[in-house]
Amino acid sequence: MAFPVPAHLPRRANPQDVSSEILMKIDQATNQTLTASLATSWLAELEATIQATKSHIHDRIHVDLPKFEQQFESSKSVQTRLQSLASNVDGLSHTLSDPETGLVPTLVRSLTAHASLAQQSADATVRHETLSHLLRCRTEFGSVLSLVQLGKLPQAVEACGEFEQMFRDAPAHLHQTNVMVDLKRKFQATKSRVEEQLSEAYTRSVTVSPKYLEILPSVVVRQSDSVLSLPDVLSSLSTNSLSSHLATLRRDIMTYYVDHFLRQPTSLTVSSDTSLTIFPSPPNSEDLTTRIDNVSATLKFLSTHFMVSLPSSEAHTFSRSLCKPIVTSVLTNLLVPSLPSSFDLLPQFLSLSKHALAFEDEYVVQLLGDDKSDRPIKAWVDGMGGHYERQRRVQILETSRIIILAPESAPDRFLVEVNDKMPEVVPVQSEEGHDASWGFEDEEKPVNGGAADDGDGWGFDDDAEPKSAPAAADVTPAPSAATEDVEDDGWGFDEEETDPAPDPQEPPATNGHHEPEPDAWGWNDDDAQADSTEDTVWDDPWSDPPEKPSAVKNPRPPPAPSITPNTSLSSPASTSSPKMATRLEKLANKGKKHLNGSSPMSSPALSTPISSSPKPTPATPSLPPPPPPATVKSPEKRPPRLSTSVAVPKEMYLVSGRVRQIINIVEDVLIEGRKFAASKILPAIETSSPPGTVLLQSAASILDLYRALYPVKFAGSLKSAQDAPMQFSNDCLYLSGEIARVEGAARGDALAPVKDRLGECRHRLKILGDSWFEDTVEQHRQSANDTIARGAEGFTFTADQDRYDECESAISRAVQEVKRLAQRWKGILNKSKYYTAIGMVTDAALSRVLEDVLALPDIPEVESHRLSELCRILHGLEALFEPFVVAYVPSWLKFSYLSELLEASMVDISYLFDSGALVDFEVDELVGLVRALFADTALRTNTINKLTGGRP
Template sequence: MAFPVPSHLPRRPNPQDVSSEILMKIDQATNQTLTASLATSWLAELEATIQATKDQIHDRIHVDLPKFEQQLESSKSVQTRLQSLASNVDGLDRTLSDEQTGLISSFIRTMTAHASLAQQSADASICYQTLSHLLRSRTEYGTLLSLVQRGKLPQAVVACGEFEQLLQDAPAQLHQTNVMLDLKRKFQATKSRLEEQLSEAYTRSVTVSPTCLAILPSVVVRQSEAILSLPDLLSSLSTASLSSHLGTLRRDLMTHYVDYLLRQPASLTISSDNSEHRLTIFPSPPNSEDSAIRLDNVSATLMFLSTHFMAFLPTSESHIFARSLCKPIATSLLSNLLIHSLPSSFELLPPFIALSKQAVAFEDEFIIQLLGDDRSDRPIRTWVDGMGGHYERQRRVNILETSRRIILAPESPPDRFFVDVDIQQDKTPVLIPIQSEEDEAFPYSGEKQVSIKPEEDSWGFGDEEKGGIDDDGWGFDDNAEPEPVPDTVTPPPKEIPAEDGWGFDEEESDSAPFAELQEPPVTNGHEEPEPDAWGWNDDDALDSATEVAWDDPWDDPPEKTSATTNLRPPPAPSIAANNNVLSSPASTSSPRMATRLEKLANKGKKHLNGSSPMSSPVPSAPMSAAKPISVDPPHPPPPASVKSPEKRPPMLTPAVIPKESYLVSGRVRQIINIVEDVLSEGHKFTTSEIFPATETSLPPGTVLLQSALTILDLYRALYPVKFAIRLKSVQDAPMQFSNDCFYLSGEIARLKLAANGSSLAPVTDRLDECRHRLKVLGESWFQDTIEHHRQSADDTIAQAAEGFTFTGDQDRYDECESAINRVVHEIKRLAQRWKGVLNRSKYYTAIGMLADAAVSRVLEDVLALPDITEVESHRLSELCRILHGLEALFISYQEPFVVDYVPSWFKFSYLAELLEASMVDISYLFDSGALVDFEVDELVRLIRALFADTALRTNTINKITAGRS
């Protein structure tokens, strides 16, 4: 029973034909509906359908009956022809394929018989050819073997070639046969024996040793009586064997003869006879001959080789061998003779030029003509044409290598030396008014003093534009003592550009003063050290024998003091420019520091000049660069009651330029000597015209002149890197390096000024650039070193003192005191190390900047305190007085000049007094102009921190505020 189709699925479409419909009906019938009558109806329906179909066919035929009959007849005809063709094909098959009478069977039998006959004929022919070739090969091999055994090597070489060709022409069927393989093995053995005999004969015919070159015209073949000539021997050698022997010969010739003869002196001996040609080398003593003889020796060797050997080589091999010698010989001549003999000084160039000309002639005669090298390729002539450049480049390499060794050499303190430097205040000679001896009534310092009039500026500044006033900055003595007239008038010194106080001029003028060399003195003008007046040596780890005399490291004994040495160092430009207190002339005494105000018992009494005896110092007038400098030692001032006598018209005497000295490393003197020698050599090289200038290269001498400056560039590049650890660990090493740079800069200017005409024209700009860079490098190291120690001092005070707060506590006070002592100790230690290195001006500048950093930090921290108790004020004052010990570093003949180099010193000096002063004292100091360095807000803040809030404090603050407004 069929599976019932679900109702939701689509139904099959109704069938279109009768059979399908009947089948559908049968399919739909069930056991209940299937009956005989139903089946009969299906049969009747099917038969009716068949009958209907037949009727349709019959009707269709009869619609066009003639055409149907025609097609029927055609079909019957085709069927008849098909049967006839099938019978014919079967008969043809029997004719061709019958085993007895068929054509194919007969043809196969005939062809088989013919192939058998042809194979028999071919076998007979191949057997004949094989036997005939084997017989011929046997005969030829016997002949070859006989020639080899009898020593007929040239004929054996010809026979060997013929036999080799015979083997190549052998029939194909013999290639892999045993007899042919055996014959080939025997032939290879005979051929190897032949080549071995030829090679052995060659080695006995051409003998090369380090001292002798022997060539035999003929040689006897071993194990025979045959004599073999050299031409036959060379032509008999195989191409590979001859190339190998010629390569070995070329190597030995270059090693034992060409290179050897070009590197060292030797003598040659050539002997020839019928049995042997010999060339013998005998070494000569070194430096016992002219270098041109070496070229003659190589020429004789090449002629010997060409005559007795290369003439017998085969033409093709002779040309190849000769050409293979050209480049090695030219290269050896350049490297072993010309480049090796390139002179190291200008004086040795003329003989070397003659040698180079002979080398060019050698190249033309032997390398070009004899050996047949290409005429367009002439390496020796090309090198000689550029010989000037080669010489300069080699000199540059040697110069830089020598300089590098000097720069990288370890430090040698004994080689250091001192250099004098002029400290010029003006570019023009200065004349000093001098009074006659008749007017020398009061022999004292010679400083003119004026009183401060009430109508003048309340702050005490001198006005240079006001006539009739020659202020010394203090206003003490009203009379000036004239200098004695010298017996002889010193002529004015040569005009020298003014220096800037740092060892070099700011405008980089070519006429700047140059450093003068001198032998290193023992003490650099220092006196024996004195005990430290401040008592800091108790905690100092320095040995007392090496402790510095803090008054003046450069002071000479009074009897040795001259006009050039008895001078205070001028103030540093950088400090003078930033100093609120104007510096006094160098000839005057340094202003006094603030003293203890509690000792001002007579501050109300007036002197003749209108000032109190214990009044605070009044700021001095600015120094004029053109103002003369007093050179007399200080004398006590005259009594105030004594009047100065009338002055006569002054006499004029030229001012003497003061000198200072600084320490320079010995290596820089060696470097500058090398630079000077190289510049001199470059100048001679340029002006000699010994080498013509070429259009494609630099003018002669340019490389040498540039090499001189490259030495300085090498110094700037290598020294800070090589000695980086020393520059960081040794305190005076950076200052020493700065001095070296300044010295080199001055020496470059001297060399440029001393140059003759335009001899240094190619490197003039580079000279200025190098000089400027050395100046900048020296100044940078100087400034950076100072800044490093300034920052160190500032950090020490800032970190340990912590703003100087709570100093009333003993532990905090001890910490602050320890920090201040460490800073003072470090500054003194640096001063001791630097005083023997730096010149006086730079020494005081450096130490002054360090001291200024310390006092500025103390000023800033103390003035920033919002409240200061009485105990704290006393202790802060004591801490400030510890730093007063630095004043001992700036004393020359008991005259302190600390204010010239420490801009904040006046302000700091008064701070210690203000911390313990009364309100009246502060008001008095303000009225007298002593507190001009303090800002109004600083004074107000300090007064509020020191004093309680009273009406007096308020009035004082209002007074100060109104006085500065």
């Protein structure tokens, strides 16, 4: 039963032939449809198809019958020939392959017999060759053993070479045989024994030790009577063994006989022409040329006794291999370490260098055969000047580095006198019949001796003219306005003096002046110090004139002029009642009369002397002193007579001992550099810079090293200690002045190679010293400002006792801080800079108080009294400046007036404003202060309108 094809599968194409169609029909038939008639029909159809095919074939044949018959005959002929060929092939196969008579089996049997005979012949030949070669190897090996036993090592080496050739020529089949492997093992052992005996003979012939060098011309082989010469031993050694021995010999020669000779004193002794013996020599009277002679003797000994025994190829290579190490050792161990550290030792060193040049030419170039164009010793000697300068620079900088990094030593410090090269000519106002309240008396005393000598260590004496200070740093004042022509510049010399309106409450005074009031400042005391009409007070310490037109000037304005525009009147720090207007009026009149009715503060160069007196405590008002005798006013007022006086007071400041050592080194280096440049003992070479340039520039490098190392090494002390920054500033300024002195002392172009660098170092040290001074002062100014700002918190609510205590504590801390700072700086800075620095710190504290008090919107009566008391605490700082407080504290007069204005009446304020006493205050400040102190009344309004209307 046929398998039913699923409907979804593709169907087979219909068959084209009859048999296929019948088979399809048979396949489609089932048990129900298959019948005899159906099968008969299939047979009939098949028969009909067969008949039709036959008929078709027959028709095709008869269509071309002749051709068919021809092809038919041809096929029968082919069949006949095929049968004949098959029979012939069968006969030939029998002839070839028949086991008995066939050709192939017979040939195979013959070839097999021939191959067997050939193999037997080859085996016999190989056996013969093998035995013959082994016999020769045995004979040769026996001869090698006999030579070794007799101690004939050179012949044994040659026999070993021949035996090795026999090994190489041995048949290939012998290489891996047991007998050949065993023979090779025995031969290698014998060869190694020969190498060992040769090495042992070389070791006994050439002996190198730290004490002696021995080279024997011949040696006896151990365990034999044979004697070997050194050339035979060296030529018999293998290439590797000889290279190893020569490398060891070269190392020992360099270590024991070249480096050792060049490093320390030794003596050589040649004994029996075969050995060199070394003896240590005392170094006391040693000539360094002896060391080169010892090396020369060693090389000559080697050349005579050893190098002639070497093979020619090895002798040249060995001698050339010694050239570079020997030359390097001469430079490293002798010439460079012996390079003198002073110019005076150079001539002696030149003889040593010439001896080294002769050694290089005779022994290194000629004896050892080095290249003539490569002569390191000659090149080094030609550049010896540069080597000397560079080595000296290293030594100088190392010495300077040790000095710079050494710990601080207080006993090494010394005082230096300030040397003013350009004294300032100060115009001094000379007027007869001046007001006695300014402290002028008939007797003349110099300003620098105005106060009694308190032994403060400033180093001042009573002489009017300063003594010349040796090698001191130059602190030169800047040109001030006083040195120029005096014109109408606001001094009021050309204006007519007018007397102030007399107060009806006061009795008339002689000569138009009011009678002096009891003054809390003590300006009318009998012991007030007078100022000479020809001497001036302290000059402006910042008024330094430039040393040269090209020098960089200090861009800062003078921080502490003698008299600033804010110093119109003396400080009336009175402790009287705020209602006592008469004393303030009389104080203003005194100042106004003396100053010729105008503000005399327009020129900062004018130095107004102010006598000093102790200040009373805020709680105790001062008692009025007896009035001074009245002075007669001159009937004719003329401009004050100007007298010029050169006042250069001596001032001292403290300098570290290390900077004196540094400047001494700099001077020594410059002297050595000039001497070196002027000398002609060294060979002249073409270089980009003349001789001595490196040495001269080392002087500037010392200063650069100081600027670079000191602030880093001592950074901790510069930050923590109060005196360390000022000490460093003094040191830098001292070095700057000393460099200027050294430059000025040089003649001609002696310092031309380093002149620019020295000028740059001087300028940078000056900037560094000034910067540290200014930064330190600014740091303490900020500290004083912050102390008052954080503690007082604007001086508000001082009526409360707790707040008042806090403000009082803050001001007291600021005062103590300034006083402690003054104690630390007084022994370090010169007097002018000391007053300037302390004055700037004090001014910062006063300015903080002024700013906070003037910013208060309302000041009740109780707070005004307490604020005045707080201000008087700062008056204790006046003792630091007597009698120069106004000159160095710009805010002092303004601050002093503030403490009085806080307790003054509106009449006092109005009168002082009219008299020009309050020029330090801005109009807005005065208006704000009046509004804060007084209630809103018509009088306050009129006073404010008067203030805002402008100054008279």
